[in-house]
Amino acid sequence: MDHNKLSKDILQLVGGEENVNNVIHCMTRLRFNLKDNNKVKRSQLESLDGVMGTNISGAQFQIIIGNEVPKVYKAILENSKLSDGASSGGTQSGGKQNVISAIFDVISGVFTPILPAIAGAGMIKGILAIFVLLGWVAEGSQTHTILNVIGDGAFYFMPIILAVSAARKFGSNMYIGAAIGAAILHPNLSALFAAGDPISFIGLPVTIATYSSTVIPILLAIWIASYVEKWIDRVTHASLKLIVVPTVTLLVVVPVTLITVGPLGAILGEYLSTGINFLFENAGLVAMILLAGTFSVIIMTGMHYALVPIMINNITVNGFDYMIPAMFLANMGQAGASFAVALKTKSPKFKSLSYSVSVTALMGITEPAMYGVNVRLKKPFIGALLGAAVGGAYMGITKVAAYILAGAAGLPGIPAFIGPTFVHAMIGLVIAFIAATIISYLIGFEDVVEEGTKEEAPTTVKEEVVATAFTSTQVHSPITGEVKPLSEVNDPTFAQELMGKGIAIYPEVGEVVSPVSGTITTLFKTKHAIGITSDTGAEILIHVGLDTVQLNGQYFTTHLEEGARVNVGDKITSFDIEAIKGQGYDVITPVIITNTNSYADITAVMSGKVKKGEVLLDLATN
Structure with a gap:
């Protein structure tokens, strides 16, 4: 592979250097933040020798290279005026993120971490509905009430859950955010609103609004709180920060929310739901055909993140969503x-x-x-x-x-x-x-031609190969967890075996150990990916999670260095599973044999649960 030529071709086909805001790379791919993705000549990129494929994740354009990506990345920097984006943790440089991308990024960052909670609660509500329909649980019974509380709790206290997630995304204190959410849901405030009398705070009128199960009011409140908190923190002496910052933030943000932001957000949410429902009620046929027929394209562009809060708002406000x-x-x-x-x-x-x-x-x-x-x-x-x-x-x-x-x-x-x-x-x-x-x-479609089909060896040669004695190399599991086929990995690079054959593990313990005796040939500085060459020549890639390169090493700890000699079971890296999942990343970990072509067969030995150190793959050579 001519890295120099490939880097120049890539720069040209992504729209030129002037179209690049930022470029970083992970273990397998180049990650471009471009000014205009429409300028990319994608089909020509995918036909380049050395490019395995392309992918768009949110606003990021990704070019799948494989093991040679560090060399191609280095050549790109040498052949352009672009700076090393990885040094800044992968943030966009050379220009501000456009408004649309910024909005999608915020929505994704806020709503992705909370989806398990509301999905679990929603499933319980669905199961309860089935139980009532089948007569297994009587409506109004104590069992029904408790199950309903379990299912409805996440939705009723949605402002608190969202406050925590939004505060983390906006870079402010999550617990101050939770306190703001708790304040606007307090029973005494609800009782004050329910009384129906005019309400004021230090002479300023407070608009009556319902905040339980709402989405928009708390997002606006925490966004404001992030600025208030940071400003107070900046002007307060270090010895007083613990008391002054949270106290002043709460005293400012909660009244502002009750007087202006909260009612405005509630009205916006109501109008949004009403408008969407009106569209589907009166033009449901056209609306559903268009939305269903384009939703896959919407997902590919990343714009589906913008629809998530609308869906949640419709469910919590109206009880249904179209x-x-x-x-x-x-x-x-x-x-x-x-x-x-x-x-x-x-x-x-x-x-x-x-x-x-x-x-x-x-x-x-x-x-x-x-x-x-x-x-x-x-x-x-x-x-x-x-x-x-x-x-x-x-x-x-x-x-x-x-x-x-x-x-x-x-x-x-x-x-x-x-x-x-x-x-x-x-x-x-x-x-x-x-x-x-x-x-x-x-x-129809143009069918895939398997490698070697056109120049297949004679039958006699095949029989000779079958008769040849095979030897095998065993690869042990680097992680304790549940074995999954690569096809279930939510990333085409691994699912299509572009990097090579192997297996995936959904980790239960945040620890990576060496699967073979050999040498650590690559230990990425973001700590999420490890390359090991065994003493027998097997080249193994362990990629912890998907897109975790964007964490820039956060939640990862390395225990050995690149070039270190390892034996089976030696601890290499540890990672915080829950923290990574909390940031919205999938922790499924592909274990790939990157020199797959060197082996006659690669067989998964384990299925279901596997413990670190147990035999995972068998690599057959002749």
């Missing part, structure tokens, strides 16, 4: 299109991949199907969009709504539809899957 069904339809479309590819492709390897990612899309994890199969083949992606739109037409006519937030927009999330339109929702999902399958099968 936008969530479109997410389900989009995933059913991607699943159906991949299923069609599996039925039609002549490549055994790609057939297996397509079946696998179709199932994961049905479960609500759509990226492997979208990037690994449908976008790659182009026409099936169109089939997925059209199939989702057909399902959207049915749901639009029947006015299907979702009544809870139930996690992934797939089969496990079906309780989201428990309500008056449940049957129509199920029919709509089936229609989307079948329509996408039929459309994708009929419009």
Whole structure:
């Protein structure tokens, strides 16, 4: 690979150096923050020798290079006036982040960490509805009341949960944020509002508003609090900060919220929900067709983050939402299109991949199907969009709504539809899957040609290979956790085995140990990825989490250095699983054999639970 030439070609095809705000790299890919992604010549980039693929994550344009990425990155810096973006932790340099990207970044950073809480609570509400429908729990009974409290608690106290998440995102004290949320939900304040009498605070009128289950008022309040807190902290002597900063912040922000920000946010939230409901009630057919048919594209651009608070607001204010069904339809479309590819492709390897990612899309994890199969083949992606739109037409006519937030927009999330339109929702999902399958099968695609198919060796040679004695190398598990196939990794680089074959582990203990005896050849300075070469020549990549390069080493601790000699079981890195998940990152950890072509076969030895040090992979050589 000519790193110098490749770097120049990449710079030219991303729109030139003048289109680059910032570039950093992780273990496998270049990560560009561009001024205009539309200037990228993506197909030409993907055809370059040395480029394995491209991906867009939020506003970030990613070019998948593989093991050679540090050298390509270095060549880019040498052939341009760009600075080392990694030195600043991957922040954008050379210009401010545009407003739209900044908004998406804030929404994603605030809402992603809280989704498990509200998804879990929503599922409990859905399960309770099923129990009542089946007569297993009597409505109004003590059991019903307790289960309802468990399911409704996260939604009622939404302002407190959001306050913590928003304060962390805005860089202010999370517990001061929680105190602000608690204040506007206090029972005495609610009683004061319920009395209906005029209310004032030091002579200023307080507008009566309901804050339980709301979204917008607390976001505005914590945004203001972040500035107030930082300003007070800056002007207060160090010896007084502990008392003065929280006291003044609460005394300023809570009254401001009650007098101006809170009522304004409540009104905005109400108007937003009313407007969306009006659109779907009066033009539901067109609205659902358009939204369902374009939702996969919305996900690819990262704009779906902007819809999350609207969905939550609709659920908490109205008790239902018309936008969530479109997410389900989009995933059913991607699943159906991949299923069609599996039925039609002549490549055994790609057939297996397509079946696998179709199932994961049905479960609500759509990226492997979208990037690994449908976008790659182009026409099936169109089939997925059209199939989702057909399902959207049915749901639009029947006015299907979702009544809870139930996690992934797939089969496990079906309780989201428990309500008056449940049957129509199920029919709509089936229609989307079948329509996408039929459309994708009929419009066809240019089939994948497996490597070596055109110049396949004679049968006699194959028989000779089979007869050859094999030796094997064992790779032990570097992590304690649950074994997952690479196809379930929500990143096309790993799901498509672009980096090589291997396995993934969902960690239960935040510790990485050496899976072989050998040498640490790469220990990335962000600490999230480790490259090891075994004494027998196996090259192993351990990549802790997805996109965790953006944490810039936060929550990771290294115990050895690059170049160190290791034996099986030697501790290399430790990491805080919950803190990383709390920042919205997936902690699933691919373990890849990057020199896959050096082996006749790579077999996963373990399934289910695995402990560090147990044999994980068997590498067969002849």
